[in-house]
């Protein structure tokens with residue numbers, strides 16, 4: 235049971251911006267910038283890898299529309315999509331969710347530290363990952 239299950243069950247309120255049979259989107263209670271929105275599947279799983287194809291498709295279908303709406307509604311031109319999986323990856327609520335975070339010119343929004351490395355044996359790695367796809 236997560237706080238997002240409680241929201242889905244109507245036990246705690248949210249500021250809803252979109253809902254259909256499979257998806258709910260609402261304002262993040264601790265926004266990184268104005269308009270910071272969370273998009274969640276109604277399917278109750280913790281991480282992206284656990285999500286069914288149907289639930290994933292429902293999210294994918296609506297995401298571009300939500301992004302366009304946020305741009306139109308907030309006047310931001312840029313935005314980040316962020317999706318954390320697991321505690322080490324900064325996931326706090328164990329119900330899969332996608333953040334849409336408007337980025338404004340005054341720099342409100344997601345801050346990133348992007349520590350780039352170099353590709354190590356990329357052919358073997360790509361092959362191993364490709365073989366692991368179900």
Ligand code: DGP
Pocket residue numbers: 237248249260261262263264272317318324325326327328
């Ligand atoms: P993450 O670290 O990716 O698991 O982000 C969880 C987000 O959920 C965080 O930005 C704050 C937001 N959040 C947590 N509890 C609530 C809540 O009760 N209502 C709303 N609207 N957002 C919440």
